[in-house]
Amino acid sequence: MDVDTAQTVAIYGFAGGLVLGLAARVGRFCTMGALEDAFLGGDKRRLRSWALAIAVATALSQALAHLGILDFHHSIYLSSGFPWLGAVLGGMMFGVGMALVGTCGYGTLARIGGGDLRAVVTFLVMAVSAYMAMRGLTGVVRQAAIDPWILSFEATGGMALDGIFDAFTGLDTGPAIGLLIAASLAFWALKDASFRAETRLVVSGVAVGLAIVGGWLATGLVGSDPFAPQRLESFTFVRPLGDTLVYMMTFSGATVTFGIGSVVGVVAGAIAGALFKREFRWEACDDVRELRRHIVGAFLMGTGGVMAYGCTIGQGITAASTLSVSAPVVMISIAIGARAGLAWLIEGSLRGILAAHAFSRDA
Numbered sequence: 001m002d003v004d005t006a007q008t009v010a011i012y013g014f015a016g017g018l019v020l021g022l023a024a025r026v027g028r029f030c031t032m033g034a035l036e037d038a039f040l041g042g043d044k045r046r047l048r049s050w051a052l053a054i055a056v057a058t059a060l061s062q063a064l065a066h067l068g069i070l071d072f073h074h075s076i077y078l079s080s081g082f083p084w085l086g087a088v089l090g091g092m093m094f095g096v097g098m099a100l101v102g103t104c105g106y107g108t109l110a111r112i113g114g115g116d117l118r119a120v121v122t123f124l125v126m127a128v129s130a131y132m133a134m135r136g137l138t139g140v141v142r143q144a145a146i147d148p149w150i151l152s153f154e155a156t157g158g159m160a161l162d163g164i165f166d167a168f169t170g171l172d173t174g175p176a177i178g179l180l181i182a183a184s185l186a187f188w189a190l191k192d193a194s195f196r197a198e199t200r201l202v203v204s205g206v207a208v209g210l211a212i213v214g215g216w217l218a219t220g221l222v223g224s225d226p227f228a229p230q231r232l233e234s235f236t237f238v239r240p241l242g243d244t245l246v247y248m249m250t251f252s253g254a255t256v257t258f259g260i261g262s263v264v265g266v267v268a269g270a271i272a273g274a275l276f277k278r279e280f281r282w283e284a285c286d287d288v289r290e291l292r293r294h295i296v297g298a299f300l301m302g303t304g305g306v307m308a309y310g311c312t313i314g315q316g317i318t319a320a321s322t323l324s325v326s327a328p329v330v331m332i333s334i335a336i337g338a339r340a341g342l343a344w345l346i347e348g349s350l351r352g353i354l355a356a357h358a359f360s361r362d363a
Helices: 005-025 031-041 045-066 084-101 105-113 117-135 137-146 161-169 176-190 193-197 199-220 239-249 258-276 288-307 314-322 326-347
Strands: none
Touching: 005 105, 005 199, 005 258, 031 045, 031 084, 031 105, 031 326, 045 176, 045 193, 045 199, 045 314, 084 137, 084 288, 084 326, 105 117, 105 258, 105 288, 117 137, 117 239, 117 288, 137 288, 161 176, 176 193, 193 199, 199 258, 199 314, 239 258, 239 288, 314 326
16 A cells, blocks of 8 residues: 555654653643642642753754754744734633643543543534634634734744844854753753652653654655655644544545644553553543533633644644744743633632732742
């Protein structure tokens, strides 16, 4: 059977997704879990795992870029226009939704692999709302009210942090800035003895970072077929959820993509991890309020993720590995939204979001 370029890239996406699914179920890699541990318990170990993943992905991606193997300016993350309003509002919406659901799009797939039927509902709502924000009713609002707010980076040749620094200073720093950022994150992550003692957290952080780099290589090298070129991308879990849902409904007339392969791969890896740890069990919502919370949260994540051009993985690690300005802006916005969402859940009212004591705990 002949395998075309799109199918080959999708297979690589599936393989990387397997790694990510195992990292979530076996290595406890979860951005929402990391933020919740840090905000409410002062435990930063899972946050350090996430930082280590960024460090690995950034160091290797920047090395590949400066060796001329990859050009991240062909990705969506280093365009000359930064939709800052979408990054901020979309990121905050995603963060609130993530708090309501208890995880992000990537974590939702990992939960499906563990038998969580609530995650199936989250997946369906998030997939539909993402497509609505791209091409549907909410997309009309986004294009009219959000997208016009663009910050131009044409003078710096794109919104890469190293490019901006070089343009303003007249220097040619090469890969130095990217490697410095990666080294700083790795040092912060590994300096903590309690984190180093948690082998699975260290391994999962490294594995996720390597998977992101693998995604870039798969789409950038394997996908560079001149007769069937593929978009330069790596892992993200907002639009691919919608693409996967559409693909399942229109299989005979649809084309498989890297993103679709990655979604299926995460679920498969999560199933394997759940079975390995003997954690697979069917779960459902306890009551109507919990179901409502998941539906609202999923809608906010799907809509906000499209506005922000990514999620905790897509912006938090994939975009970060390109040194895109959007990555820290979106992730700070997501963190603020998640903290507000947690405060609302704890206090039970909007007043809890503004209560000073809700934000004064040691993070």
